[in-house]
Amino acid sequence: MLPRRRAFVTSAACAALGLAGCGRGGAGAPLRFWAMGREGEVLETLLAPLLREQPALRVRVEKLPWSAAHEKLLTAFAGDATPDIAQLGNTWIAELAALGALQPLDAGAMGLDAADHFDGIWRTNQAGGRLLGVPWYIDTRVMFYRRDLFERAGVATVPGDWPGLVQALDALQRSGVAHPLLLPLNEAEPLLALALQQEEPLLRDNGRYGNFRSAGFQRTLVFYIERFQRGHAPFLTNNQIANLWQEFGRGSFAAFISGPWNIGELDRRLPADLQGRWSTAPLPGPVPGSRHGASTAGGSSLVVFQRSRRRQEALQVLAFLGRPQTQLHFHALTGNLPPRRSTWALAPLAGERRAAAFLQQLELAKPTPAVPEWERILQEMQLQAARAQRYGTPVAEAAATLDARVDGFLTKRRWMLDRGAAA
Amino acid sequence: MKRPALARSLWVHAGLAVAAAFALGPLVWMASVSLMAPGEATHYPPPLLPAVPSLGNYHELFAQAGMGGAMLNSLGIAAGLTLSSVLFNVMAGYAFAKLHFRGREAVFKALLAALVIPGQVAMLPLFLMLKQLGLVNTWAGVVLPGMAGVFGIFLVRQYARTLPDELLEAARIDGAGEWRIFVTIVLPLLRPIVVTLAMFAFLASWNDFMWPLIVLTDSSLHTLPVALASLSREHVQDAELMMAGAVVTILPVLLIFLALQRHYLAGLTMGSSK
Amino acid sequence: MTRSLAGWVFVAPSLAVIGLFFVLPVAAGLALSFSDFDLYALADLRNLRFAGLDNYAHVLALPLFWKALGNTLYFVLVGVPLSIGLSLACALLLQSPLARCKPFFRTALFAPVVTTVVAVAVIWRYLFHVRYGLLNAWLADLGLAPVDWLGDPAWAMPSIILFSVWKGFGANMIIFVAALQAIPLELYEAARIDGAGRWRQFLDITLPMLGPTLLLVGVLTMTGYFQLFAEPYVMTQGGPLESTVSVLYLMYEEGFRWWNLGRASAVAFLLFVLMIVATRGLMHLARRTEEPQ
Numbered sequence: 010m011l012p013r014r015r016a017f018v019t020s021a022a023c024a025a026l027g028l029a030g031c032g033r034g035g036a037g038a039p040l041r042f043w044a045m046g047r048e049g050e051v052l053e054t055l056l057a058p059l060l061r062e063q064p065a066l067r068v069r070v071e072k073l074p075w076s077a078a079h080e081k082l083l084t085a086f087a088g089d090a091t092p093d094i095a096q097l098g099n100t101w102i103a104e105l106a107a108l109g110a111l112q113p114l115d116a117g118a119m120g121l122d123a124a125d126h127f128d129g130i131w132r133t134n135q136a137g138g139r140l141l142g143v144p145w146y147i148d149t150r151v152m153f154y155r156r157d158l159f160e161r162a163g164v165a166t167v168p169g170d171w172p173g174l175v176q177a178l179d180a181l182q183r184s185g186v187a188h189p190l191l192l193p194l195n196e197a198e199p200l201l202a203l204a205l206q207q208e209e210p211l212l213r214d215n216g217r218y219g220n221f222r223s224a225g226f227q228r229t230l231v232f233y234i235e236r237f238q239r240g241h242a243p244f245l246t247n248n249q250i251a252n253l254w255q256e257f258g259r260g261s262f263a264a265f266i267s268g269p270w271n272i273g274e275l276d277r278r279l280p281a282d283l284q285g286r287w288s289t290a291p292l293p294g295p296v297p298g299s300r301h302g303a304s305t306a307g308g309s310s311l312v313v314f315q316r317s318r319r320r321q322e323a324l325q326v327l328a329f330l331g332r333p334q335t336q337l338h339f340h341a342l343t344g345n346l347p348p349r350r351s352t353w354a355l356a357p358l359a360g361e362r363r364a365a366a367f368l369q370q371l372e373l374a375k376p377t378p379a380v381p382e383w384e385r386i387l388q389e390m391q392l393q394a395a396r397a398q399r400y401g402t403p404v405a406e407a408a409a410t411l412d413a414r415v416d417g418f419l420t421k422r423r424w425m426l427d428r429g430a431a432a
Numbered sequence: 433m434k435r436p437a438l439a440r441s442l443w444v445h446a447g448l449a450v451a452a453a454f455a456l457g458p459l460v461w462m463a464s465v466s467l468m469a470p471g472e473a474t475h476y477p478p479p480l481l482p483a484v485p486s487l488g489n490y491h492e493l494f495a496q497a498g499m500g501g502a503m504l505n506s507l508g509i510a511a512g513l514t515l516s517s518v519l520f521n522v523m524a525g526y527a528f529a530k531l532h533f534r535g536r537e538a539v540f541k542a543l544l545a546a547l548v549i550p551g552q553v554a555m556l557p558l559f560l561m562l563k564q565l566g567l568v569n570t571w572a573g574v575v576l577p578g579m580a581g582v583f584g585i586f587l588v589r590q591y592a593r594t595l596p597d598e599l600l601e602a603a604r605i606d607g608a609g610e611w612r613i614f615v616t617i618v619l620p621l622l623r624p625i626v627v628t629l630a631m632f633a634f635l636a637s638w639n640d641f642m643w644p645l646i647v648l649t650d651s652s653l654h655t656l657p658v659a660l661a662s663l664s665r666e667h668v669q670d671a672e673l674m675m676a677g678a679v680v681t682i683l684p685v686l687l688i689f690l691a692l693q694r695h696y697l698a699g700l701t702m703g704s705s706k
Numbered sequence: 707m708t709r710s711l712a713g714w715v716f717v718a719p720s721l722a723v724i725g726l727f728f729v730l731p732v733a734a735g736l737a738l739s740f741s742d743f744d745l746y747a748l749a750d751l752r753n754l755r756f757a758g759l760d761n762y763a764h765v766l767a768l769p770l771f772w773k774a775l776g777n778t779l780y781f782v783l784v785g786v787p788l789s790i791g792l793s794l795a796c797a798l799l800l801q802s803p804l805a806r807c808k809p810f811f812r813t814a815l816f817a818p819v820v821t822t823v824v825a826v827a828v829i830w831r832y833l834f835h836v837r838y839g840l841l842n843a844w845l846a847d848l849g850l851a852p853v854d855w856l857g858d859p860a861w862a863m864p865s866i867i868l869f870s871v872w873k874g875f876g877a878n879m880i881i882f883v884a885a886l887q888a889i890p891l892e893l894y895e896a897a898r899i900d901g902a903g904r905w906r907q908f909l910d911i912t913l914p915m916l917g918p919t920l921l922l923v924g925v926l927t928m929t930g931y932f933q934l935f936a937e938p939y940v941m942t943q944g945g946p947l948e949s950t951v952s953v954l955y956l957m958y959e960e961g962f963r964w965w966n967l968g969r970a971s972a973v974a975f976l977l978f979v980l981m982i983v984a985t986r987g988l989m990h991l992a993r994r995t996e997e998p999q
Contacts (some may be wrong), residue, residue, distance in 0.1 A: 041650075046666075069652075071650060071651050071652065072651065073651065073662075074662055074663075074665045074666030075666075076665045076666070077662060077665060079963075080962065080963050081649055083745070083962075083963075083965055084646065084649055084962060085569075085649040086748070087559070087560075087563065087748055087965060088559065088562070088563045088568030088569060088647075088649060089563050089566070089568060090568045090569035090649045090650070104745075107745075107746070107749065108745060108746075108748065108749040109749050109750070110749075194946075195945060195946075244857075245857070246857060246945070246946065248856065248857070248942075248943075249835075249836055249837075249854075249856070249857050252471070252474060252669040253669070255471065255474065255669075381745065385964055392947070392948070395946075395947060396947055399859070399947060421742070421744060421746055425746060425753065437804065440804060441804040444799055444802045444804050444805050445804075445805070445806070447795075447796075447799045448796075448799050448800070448805060448811045451796050451799070451811075451815055452811055452814040452815060454872065455814055455815050455816075455817060455818050455872070455876065456814050456817060458818075458826065458829050458830060458833060458872070459817065459818070459821070459826075459829075461829070461833070461840065462829045465832070473832070473838065474838045475838065476837055476838060476843070477843045477846075478838050478839065478840055478843050480840075519719075520719045520720045520723065521720060523716040523717070523719065523720065524716060524717040524719070524720035524721070526716065527712075527713045527714075527716035527717045528717065531710075531712055531713035531716060532710065532713065533710040533711075533712075533713030533714055534710065536713065539717070539721070543724070546724070546728065546729070548929075548981070548982060548985070549732060549978060550929075550932075550933055550974075550977060550978055550981060551728075552933065552935075552954055552957060552974055552977070553731075553732050553735050553971075553974040553975060553977075553978050554727075554728055554731035554732045554735060555731075555961075555974075556731075556735060556738065556961050556962075556967050556970055556971055556974070557730075557731040557732075557734035557735045557738055557971070558727060558731040560734075560967075561730070561731060561734070576723070576727060577727040577728075579720075579723045579727070580720075580723045580724040580726075580727045580728045582724070585720060610712035610715075610716075611712075614716070635820060638822070639820075639821075639822040639823065641822070641823060641824050641936050642935060642936065642958075646962060656822070657822050657823070657824040657825070658824075660822075660824050660825055660828065661824045661939070661940055664824075664828045664831075664940065671832050671838075674828050674832070675828075675829065675832070677825070677828070678825035678826070678828050678829055681822050681824070681825040682821045682822055682825050682826070685820050685821070685822065686817065686820060686821070689817075689820045690813065693813060693816075696820075697812075697816075697880055700877065700880055700881065701880065701881060701883075701884035
């Protein structure tokens with residue numbers, strides 16, 4: 010009995026010690042690349058040519074869901090467990106830059122230059138005068154709509170201004186679509202896009218205080234809440250829609266606001282007979298008579314983390330993904346829009362009908378405030394809007410509450426700015 | 433009088449049947465949906481049985497979603513945790529029961545007091561501490577803190593107190609060392625509680641969610657509950673796939689439970705008779 | 707090895723692990739709660755400031771904290787009695803001399819306890835689905851309007867309570883079964899001879915004999931329910947409109963989502979204090995109800 014027990018104890022001890030090693034790889038391990046959503050799914054296919062060119066290079070792709078990505082990136086930073094390369098929503102660059110988490114990049118060494126990119130997007134990738142990210146794809150939010158349902162209601166195309174949109178939604182309701190415009194109550198992007206259309210900025214004084222009490226934001230909030238009150242938008246969160254594309258195909262709603270990845274998704278998921286029946290259009294603007302309004306200047310960038318010791322290989326991968334041919338391939342796989350003007354000029358993309366709405370919209374795309382607390386502020390904005398919608402709170406009061414909360418989030422930033430420490 | 437007894441018997445069985453349906457219903461439905469084709473469950477009225485049962489969702493889980501890796505992680509971590517925590521707890525429980533040393537009662541009382549403190553209070557600093565040790569995103573980061581459990585010590589002590597002192601004294605008189613006594617005499621006698629403890633530890637580790645969620649950042653290291661949660665947030669649309677994931681997560685523990693339920697239930701009742 | 711030394715050697719590994727991975731972090735957590743450790747401090751420790759009781763003051767002034775507290779108390783005050791009631795009822799049924807196939811029923815009723823919370827939360831999320839869920843389908847069969855279980859702030863917490871009770875009632879049931887088995891049958895015999903009906907027997911014999919067990923189960927269930935986290939995380943993400951944010955969920959968000967570690971630690975300690983108060987309160991109440999008898 011004794012030897013058996015001893016062996017048991019010894020092997021348990023060995024297992025325990027061995028466990029300490031299980032986890033991150035040592036030298037000779039593949040480059041770790043974190044990507045989200047659809048981009049994560051296609052990344053291995055996209056990188057295949059590079060891996061054939063460079064057999065010594067190995068890349069391990071980790072897919073994260075968007076809903077947990079922000080949290081996971083920060084946890085990885087806090088736990089010293091960051092990957093080598095990661096895809097980042099470009100609104101997160103400011104946050105990670107403030108943490109000193111990213112390595113500065115050399116555009117020239119990767120064959121990229123500022124002139125070949127859209128100005129607003131290039132700027133969101135910079136902090137403290139250095140380039141910290143390379144744009145991977147750009148996006149903005151436009152209206153996806155069912156052309157056939159619009160035509161049935163007598164509306165030729167998505168109107169260019171808010172009053173026109175209201176009339177169109179009324180017409181759609183009369184023609185049988187009970188709630189024509191999908192605005193999920195837990196998604197901040199549609200409200201954000203509408204809010205950015207106003208003149209007044211969302212934060213004031215270099216991001217020290219909230220500016221949601223401005224007349225412009227209040228106008229947007231009124232417009233937003235009214236869509237629910239008039240029944241134009243259903244009372245749903247995106248958890249409650251079993252399957253967005255299925256419902257769009259079934260005609261449960263006639264329009265929704267989303268980004269370019271849905272071009273690829275709808276192409277893949279809708280049955281053949283529905284393929285020609287939908288299209289995209291820029292968002293309507295608040296000013297009557299305008300051709301269209303502004304939208305978010307979003308997208309994803311690729312960054313290299315400060316703690317990565319594989320800078321050369323990481324830059325190789327970034328350079329590859331920045332080539333116009335690769336970007337075109339990426340667009341074909343996902344529907345995402347390339348950030349380089351030279352890629353847009355290439356043949357297949359130049360004539361793409363549905364991408365045209367995005368190109369139009371990008372002319373009027375505005376970036377969000379580049380403060381590290383932005384993610385939290387955005388969530389709070391949507392929460393207050395959803396609350397005001399459900400409980401009928403007067404808009405002025407909701408805006409004041411929102412400002413009070415946002416000012417609270419920005420307390421440390423104010424302290425650091427006054428101390429001269431932050432950018 | 434036979435009649436009232438029959439009526440009452442029917443009521444009792446009806447009650448039990450309703451309760452059993454309540455308890456098992458969702459699990460049976462889970463298995464049924466997991467065999468449905470993608471998109472089949474999102475219809476109104478919702479179907480109860482698949483039109484054509486298929487294992488397609490399971491294929492996708494293991495081929496695309498990496499559930500096989502998550503299963504291995506869960507298994508490895510649970511095994512490591514079970515082995516180490518059982519060893520430590522049995523040793524400590526026996527000592528508190530049978531080995532007299534100065535301060536024994538005081539230390540034990542302190543441990544009992546610690547039972548009241550919710551583990552979450554320690555989570556954030558523990559995370560920072562593990563980061564310093566370089567153990568974030570490793571199996572050890574999950575296993576090591578998991579070994580710090582007072583309940584196991586308590587359970588073993590309860591049981592060990594019933595061991596006959598004379599046996600141990602006799603061995604000591606014969607000149608056997610304490611470790612020898614522990615291994616050759618005590619451990620075999622403690623086998624029932626060791627099995628129970630091992631089961632508790634394995635189940636607790638397999639089902640643990642919050643801590644692995646925080647510590648394991650690489651999706652390749654995720655345990656089954658964490659992988660499933662991540663999948664459920666991303667694939668909120670694909671009900672059938674989610675149900676298959678749930679089956680894969682629950683089935684192993686259900687089988688272990690069915691096989692060893694006597695021990696598990698005995699341990700539970702023993703722990704409650706303070 | 708002397709016996710005394712042996713004792714220390716045997717407990718050393720456990721104590722070391724508990725000391726290092728529990729006691730030390732708890733103490734550090736207390737220290738953290740007095741600082742403003744956040745994302746900026748994570749990047750550079752020079753950005754750390756001593757905050758005294760500021761975090762506690764801020765948390766206690768935060769409307770969301772009180773909402774979380776209210777949600778947690780709602781969960782505890784409704785869920786605990788419901789769970790104990792259901793467990794006791796099932797235990798009584800199982801203990802009935804008329805019941806057959808006891809092992810099968812016992813296993814069936816206990817099965818939800820061993821399942822993984824995340825997995826069954828996913829299942830119940832689909833059962834609760836407003837359009838395609840089975841629950842609303844049955845309501846429709848009964849001619850009732852569908853309920854937006856997880857989308858209506860008024861129904862979200864009751865849904866989570868229903869789910870938690872389903873998950874946990876088996877554990878308490880087993881404990882009750884053991885305790886019921888310990889009640890001597892002669893007591894029931896004597897009562898029957900005296901002419902007491904079943905309900906009287908239950909009130910006068912069963913309940914009092916179960917007293918200590920009821921207290922134990924109450925304390926265990928209550929402390930467990932105060933630590934509500936996994937269910938809101940998987941099913942509702944704290945929504946809709948923060949109606950399912952529990953104190954622990956708030957701690958998780960503050961700490962691991964927004965990285966305000968100082969504030970999150972303050973929340974954790976407040977939860978600890980709350981649990982101690984509630985446990986003491988329950989035990990005090992139990993002692994008071996025992997006295998008249």
